[in-house]
Amino acid sequence: QACRLKSTPARLCIRACCTNDSFQPQRPSFTFSGEFVDIHPGGASKLMLAAGGPLEPFWAHYAVHNQPHVQEMLAEYKIGELSPDDKAPSVLKTSDPYADDPTRHSALKVNTQHPFNAEPPPELLTENYITPNPIFFTRNHLPVPNVDPDTYRLNVAGPPGGQSLCLSLDDLYQFPKHEVTVTLQCAGNRRSEMTQFKEVRGLEWSLGAISTARWAGARLCDVLAQAGHQLCETEAHVCFEGLDSDPTGTPYGASIPLARAMDPEAEVLLAYEMNGQPLPRDHGFPVRVVVPGVVGARHVKWLGRVSVEPEESFSHWQRRDYKGFSPSVDWDTVDFDSAPSIQELPVQSAITQPKEGETIEAGEVTVRGYAWSGGGRAVVRVDVSLDGGLTWQVAELEGEEQRARKAWAWRLWHLQAPLPAGKKELNIVCKAVDDSYNVQPDTVAPIWNLRGVLNNAWHRVHVHVAP
Ligand code: MTE
Ligand code: MO
Incomplete structure (x- = not known):
């Protein structure tokens, strides 16, 4: 029987009985060795909560586990299978904590x-x-x-x-x-x-x-x-x-x-x-x-x-x-x-039209998007480039006027511009400026961070122009 919780973490076995229907019912029950504890992506402390007991309630909750690549990662740590006598289906039956979630709009x-x-x-x-x-x-x-x-x-x-x-x-x-x-x-x-x-x-x-x-x-x-x-x-x-x-x-x-x-x-x-x-x-x-x-x-x-x-x-x-x-x-x-917790967010903007990879008509292009800054800072300008950032045009701001120091809501914006004849593709870029003259960085590289937060690099969209 491999499912006893031993006192030293190195010997720890975590029982994972995969009898849950939402999971892979055909899989046999198995246990994981303690080597995995420290490198558990969700942290050791969360994993230890499940030690010695069934994983179903946790995996039903953290449904990210229901993926083949997670199974693959875990295969390396599998140290055995439970004897059928050890399975206690009544204890392992868990209700799906998401069963009661509301229905959502299909466009999302x-x-x-x-x-x-x-x-x-x-x-x-x-x-x-x-x-x-x-x-x-x-x-x-x-x-x-x-x-x-x-x-x-x-x-x-x-x-x-x-x-x-x-x-x-x-x-x-x-x-x-x-x-x-x-x-x-x-x-x-x-x-x-x-x-x-x-x-x-x-x-x-x-x-x-x-x-x-x-x-x-x-x-x-x-x-x-x-x-x-x-x-x-x-x-x-x-x-x-x-x-x-x-x-x-x-x-x-x-x-x-x-x-x-x-x-x-x-x-x-x-x-x-x-x-x-x-x-x-x-x-x-x-x-x-x-x-x-x-x-x-x-x-x-x-x-x-x-x-x-x-x-x-x-x-x-x-x-x-x-x-x-x-x-x-x-x-x-x-x-x-x-590091301090994130509170006010930096200035942000993005292009919502046209979309990445789209083919647009020759002649004229309409570019649309949003712009916003944190801390109540107003958007004073949105610059749009059709040539990857070499030259810029100022977009027209739409939406409600913003109050000074209390600009809590975004501005929508658009730019209608003629296309130079013979252009086969465009690299459209936008960047916003807030009323503290904060600007967006031109690329992701200098602001990249391991959690992928606070991305406010210039937004870039590459489109083709119909011949
Ligand atoms: N509040 C609770 N109780 N639980 C949550 O998971 N998510 C937070 C915040 N408040 C969250 C929460 C995060 S990270 C965001 S971005 C916003 O809710 C999202 O709000 P929304 O779902 O209404 O857009
Ligand atoms: Mo969030």
């Missing part, structure tokens, strides 16, 4: 189904200034919780000696309703272009991990004030916990500085409406955080708990992910404690 380009990660195709992304809810990009790390709005309670921890709040949805509606149009962008937007330069670890987002909605809800500063919090400690952080959690019960979490949370001008919301509708389940029903100008990862969905802490959230996603590093840092040398 699915990155991973479990958890659900998807982006709208470029041609739909910039069709509207406000992204329609059904095609708003979705970034889930875990199964979507099914929250009953009647029994939902938001727990807001009070200051030391103060009282905590336990707010129903109706309680939240009593706070002044605040509305704001905000563009939400994942730090991994455009990661696939970074991978093309050199491999990175993460979801292969194209240019659609960004969307814009009109959000409404209570202002976080009003709720925190009601709980008795003041901006006395400028180094403090507001920590958020989602109601989605992994098999160990650890919820999604993130934090933002208290100074931003308490600043009414920063317009941080506990949002319950998205484009005039209750939040869709994929986007955090019934309540999510919206932090204008800040990376998507801090906009915690299915919000369950808010607290003010002396330190940033201890969540994996605050401390061990969503940070930027030098191109020289690799997975052997990375020190996550050495």
Whole structure:
């Protein structure tokens, strides 16, 4: 019997009984040796949670394992098979944690189904200034919780000696309703272009991990004030916990500085409406955080708990992910404690029309796209080149005018330009400038990082011209 947990990690055996239907039922049960523990891509600690027990609940959850190349990697570590007597099917039966996920719009380009990660195709992304809810990009790390709005309670921890709040949805509606149009962008937007330069670890987002909605809800500063919090400690952080959690019960979490949370001008919301509708389940029903100008990862969905802490959230996603590093840092040398968590994002723009590889008509070309910057910085200009960056033309900005220092939403833009006769192909490039005169870097190379975040290199599209 090879499935006993030995005390020294080197001898550890992890039982993996692959009887789950969603997995490969014809495969025999097997065990893995401890050599694998340290190089487990998801970290040793997560793997150890499964030690000595069935893997099904974990693999059902982290569905990334259901792929042939993962099986191949693991084959090397297989050390034996369980005798049929050791199998305990009743214990191994697990319900699919994703069975209750909502249905989604078929136009979305699915990155991973479990958890659900998807982006709208470029041609739909910039069709509207406000992204329609059904095609708003979705970034889930875990199964979507099914929250009953009647029994939902938001727990807001009070200051030391103060009282905590336990707010129903109706309680939240009593706070002044605040509305704001905000563009939400994942730090991994455009990661696939970074991978093309050199491999990175993460979801292969194209240019659609960004969307814009009109959000409404209570202002976080009003709720925190009601709980008795003041901006006395400028180094403090507001920590958020989602109601989605992994098999160990650890919820999604993130934090933002208290100074931003308490600043009414920063317009941080506990949002319950998205484009005039209750939040869709994929986007955090019934309540999510919206932090204008800040990376998507801090906009915690299915919000369950808010607290003010002396330190940033201890969540994996605050401390061990969503940070930027030098191109020289690799997975052997990375020190996550050495880099600040991503908050405000850098200036960004991308071309949504024409598409890469498309053949366009001769005569005239219309180039479309989006531009946005973090921290409320406005887009002052978008430059477009049709010759790979040698010469530039200024695009026309569309969409709502931006407010100074509170430019939370993107600008859409277009450029209509005649094509030089005889051109067989075009290298179209765009780059945006924000009101701090920040510009985008021309290539990925100097900003490449092992997690593939923060890609804001000039966006390039190569097209053919019809003869
Ligand atoms: N909140 C919870 N509770 N769970 C999550 O997985 N993902 C975060 C953030 N909030 C996440 C979350 C990340 S990384 C991003 S980019 C945004 O939600 C995506 O929001 P959206 O799915 O509404 O587009
Ligand atoms: Mo994200």
